[in-house]
Amino acid sequence: MLRNSAAEIPHDCGECPIRHRAVCSRCEADELERLDQIKYYRSFQAGQTVIWAGDRTDFVGSVVTGIATLTQTMEDGRTQMVGLLLPSDFVGRPGRASAAYDVVATSDLVMCCFRKKPFEDMMAATPSIAQRLLEMTLDELDAAREWMLVLGRKTAREKIASLLSIIGRRNASMNGQENTRERVFDLPLTREAMADYLGLTLETVSRQISALKRDGVIVLEGKRHVIVPDFDRLLIEAGDDCDGGLLT
Amino acid sequence: MLRNSAAEIPHDCGECPIRHRAVCSRCEADELERLDQIKYYRSFQAGQTVIWAGDRTDFVGSVVTGIATLTQTMEDGRTQMVGLLLPSDFVGRPGRASAAYDVVATSDLVMCCFRKKPFEDMMAATPSIAQRLLEMTLDELDAAREWMLVLGRKTAREKIASLLSIIGRRNASMNGQENTRERVFDLPLTREAMADYLGLTLETVSRQISALKRDGVIVLEGKRHVIVPDFDRLLIEAGDDCDGGLLT
DNA sequence: GTCAAACTTTGATTCAGATCAATGGGAAAG
DNA sequence: CTTTCCCATTGATCTGAATCAAAGTTTGAC
Missing domain, CATH: 1.10.10.10 (Winged helix-like DNA-binding domain superfamily/Winged helix DNA-binding domain)
Incomplete structure (x- = not known):
């Protein structure tokens, strides 16, 4: 059974372990305050599925602690992991209605989630968030391309x-x-x-x-x-x- | 020998074949005008290397016509293509000094280039460019992840x-x-x-x-x-x- | 027209990794 | 303490794609 331990989670951005690396890392105090209003924490146990591919999603967010995987599955069951999500990594795609991949908690996991629509609105109004997300996405793209060499040729x-x-x-x-x-x-x-x-x-x-x-x-x-x-x-x-x- | 045919290339954004898909697709007339001041066209012949991995680059840009490939090579010569660049695709990474991959023209190629520093400055000041680049990067990331399934499991x-x-x-x-x-x-x-x-x-x-x-x-x-x-x-x-x- | 170079196809053989099949811990439950 | 379950290791065999090898085709140069 799911035991939501949100009560044990620090809610103060100032003490957040991913404060300086996550999508919010370039935010000023006032921006953090506005993010604080649309954020909430969720806990998952090891093995739990966070998001099913194809499902509608109403949130995006950051991994705070723990590890999750991004996985693609073919009809006959063959699976390929396409991403490894460590603390500070971003989950979800602003502007997309449904999830493209399964997200599964590999260890116990805490995520800092934002309701999607308010987050999208805030992103449009807050360059520091959009800039940081672009930077993180470019890093992920580089990692994906390095991984393509591993998969294809090693x-x-x-x-x-x-x-x-x-x-x-x-x-x-x-x-x-x-x-x-x-x-x-x-x-x-x-x-x-x-x-x-x-x-x-x-x-x-x-x-x-x-x-x-x-x-x-x-x-x-x-x-x-x-x-x-x-x-x-x-x-x-x-x-x-x-x-x-x-x-x- | 390289024959630069820039003279034959239309310089007017209004007639550009990738006007509605490229990184500039959301720009207003005044923004286009400013882009116009930092842009220039370059042509490459089929087989020519556009950018060598590791080289310092002073431009970013869009493929206007033709096809190029993004390739990674190991010391022993094994190579893996990590991207296929079609018209409207973006080349280069703002904020990075040197190229991560070889870019090679597969067909004759025309690129619309922007000097990097001015482009970065303009991106910081022009949300419509940064937003479009984020969207394009997320699409590329999805494509890379689909490709990981192909490479790993098919x-x-x-x-x-x-x-x-x-x-x-x-x-x-x-x-x-x-x-x-x-x-x-x-x-x-x-x-x-x-x-x-x-x-x-x-x-x-x-x-x-x-x-x-x-x-x-x-x-x-x-x-x-x-x-x-x-x-x-x-x-x-x-x-x-x-x-x-x-x-x- | 001939020739050369680049690209493509096809065949024979080999080999890295998959598949099939036991066996071996270690941790939690009873 | 024993049982069960999950995860990991190891062995035997098979197979899909690599490698090695040889032609075939197209293109452009001369």
């Missing part, structure tokens, strides 16, 4: 190494532990979810993770806790340029 | 059928011949370019096109001219919903 081993390096990188940028040779993080995804992300089967994911472990590229503690002794080595395994690719 | 035959259906659809929407059972168009890409788009080899592309021809899904006249007797049949071969997917 081997299974390179795909796994690519996914690990992306998670390792995003994790480091949140903890401020960049530029360290060793990196440690938890995998937020099951083997099956990784397979859906990478266009592989879960068996192949498992085999390639075992292979990377055997070759000393990674060390596993349990199923989810990953230690990368030499991050550059991982990037080489991913087929990436060592300098970390295109983003600056 | 078979070679489905990939070819998907590409043909996308070209057939975009072509129909430009000629206003929607809703016809039969559709006719020219392939704007070589077999190799199709392979780069689909994450296949050119041999597999050739084989699957031959197979679709043998099975009567398509009729070929020459190498490039395609007749699709029953477009719904093609969509089924592509593994898509017959209703044409998510866009409305």
Whole structure:
């Protein structure tokens, strides 16, 4: 059963953990105040579907804490993940009536939602929101295009190494532990979810993770806790340029 | 040798073939006039590289006529196309100093370019441009995500059928011949370019096109001219919903 | 007209990853 | 403590697409 824990959630934008990265990050105090009037928090449990593809949606919003996935499914059941939503990522498309993809909570999840119509109105009147959303959308487009290279041209081993390096990188940028040779993080995804992300089967994911472990590229503690002794080595395994690719 | 045929290009926005679809489509007369002052046309011959990945770029712009591709290349030479640029599509990213991808003219190409700094300034001051660019970027993101499903989960035959259906659809929407059972168009890409788009080899592309021809899904006249007797049949071969997917 | 270059098709063989099939934990429920 | 369920690993086999190889076709240059 759904237990809505909105009461435990901080409602003050000043203390919001994604205040400086989300769609509202460029808002002034008065703009935040107006956003505050149309916002509300929603909690989801791990495994819950947040939005069904094709459904009408009456809200957009930001991931505050937790992780969600954006997934596309074919009639015969084949599925492809098309986005991984981490804290501060935006969900929904202003100007569109129905959802294009399934959104599923991978961990327990808290979202800061805005009623759609008021948000659209506010966006039209508030350049700082529209500008930030454009910037975030362009970043997502770049990520999607990098992912197209992974899906289209990389081997299974390179795909796994690519996914690990992306998670390792995003994790480091949140903890401020960049530029360290060793990196440690938890995998937020099951083997099956990784397979859906990478266009592989879960068996192949498992085999390639075992292979990377055997070759000393990674060390596993349990199923989810990953230690990368030499991050550059991982990037080489991913087929990436060592300098970390295109983003600056 | 490069022959710049700018003299033959219409400079009047009122007669521009992409006036109603490009990034400037929502501009008023006075805004167009200001854009006019920072715009210039450039022509490229088929095969010419418009922008090299990593290069500093001092312009952004729109494809006016012709077709270009957006391509990513790994050190060992594997390449993946990550975008197909048709008339009205936008090239370049405001706010970024260097190009992330190679842009190559697939046919003879005319672009309407804006010097970057003035364009960025104007975007900040002109909501109609920023709004339209956001809309176009969201559309591209949707297209990229649909492509991720194609790359990650579809078979070679489905990939070819998907590409043909996308070209057939975009072509129909430009000629206003929607809703016809039969559709006719020219392939704007070589077999190799199709392979780069689909994450296949050119041999597999050739084989699957031959197979679709043998099975009567398509009729070929020459190498490039395609007749699709029953477009719904093609969509089924592509593994898509017959209703044409998510866009409305 | 011949020739060269670029593009395309088709065939034979190989191989990476899918599929089919057990087996192995670990955590929560009883 | 045992059972159950979910997730993960590992093995055996199969197959779709890659790779290697050779012609065929079209176009434009000379």
